Amino acid sequence: MLIFIKLILAHLIGDFILQPIKWVVHKQSHKIASKYLYIHVILHFALYMLFLWDLSLWKIALIITIGHYFIDLLKLYTDSLFKKKSIPFFIDQALHIVLIYCCVFYDNLFEHTLTLFRNLDWSLITAIVFVTYPASIIMGVILEGMSNQIETDHKSLPNAGKYIGIIERLFVLIFIVIGRWEVIGLLIAAKSVFRFNDLKERNNRKLTEYILIGTLVSFGLAILSGLLYIS
Template structure:
């Protein structure tokens, strides 16, 4: 596990701290002929060797560096296939982490992966999944009759309310799991403060009631999931 953590640290430093924006732009424009692509991979190789600090592990560092080059190169040519540029970014990072994992545990990859899955807390994973999109859909069904009576605010970001709800439910679930119920009260208070001025300016009772009901339902679903998990 320590080797994986060290490789991950080197990756984070090389990809996010020691990679200037001009390198990224130059790679996107010049792709395989970009000098910064090769400099970037060389930097990663140096970082891998530094964190491992063991010459006998040079094959791991070299393998990860070569695969890093291949993944980055594929990303440069695949970028234009995606309208949402965050998609290739996350795919790229996921592939890098998979490579780090495989190289770190290459000696007993199957046994370690099997043990990892066997030790997963499936109850917690189910609770986490539930408070994301399933809970959003349930809330939509519960509030469907009320939402038709609320005027749409075109100034809002698309799906902003849905993602805010998902994040707040995840926080509530985490606080319940670690036994910090008092923080949930602070979270509700913080959300109320942010909403207060907006609702005051609108002076719309229906909207206020709708948001209040939605907030209570959202927190209620998260608390229910948390209670079922800890019970």
């Protein structure tokens, strides 16, 4: 597992810290002919060897480097197929992690993967999934009658409220799991401070009540999920 962590760290440094925007743009425009693609790949190999600090593991580092090259090529030539650029980005990163995982645990890949899945905390995973999109949909149903009476703010970012709610519920769930209930109060206070000026300027009682109810329902669902998990 230590080797896997070291290689992931090397990958993060090579892909995010030691890769200037200039390289990324050049690779996107020149693709396989980009000199920075090969500099990037060689840099990764050097980082893998540096973090492994064991010459006997050079084959693993080389295989991962070659795989990294082809994964990057795949992303460069399929980027245009996606409207949302975040999709190929996350697919690319997932493939890199899977490649590293397979290379590190190649001798007992099936057994290790099976053990990994058996040891997953499925109750926690269920709670995490619930507080994301399912909770958002439940809130939408609960607040449907009220939302029709609120004027839409066209200046707001698309789906901003939904994503804020998901993030805050995840935070609440984490704090309950680790037993830090007091931080939840700070989270509510912080959200109230950010919302105060906005609500004060609009002087809209319906909007204020709608946001307050939505916040309480959101936190309530997260707290309920956390209590069910720890019980």
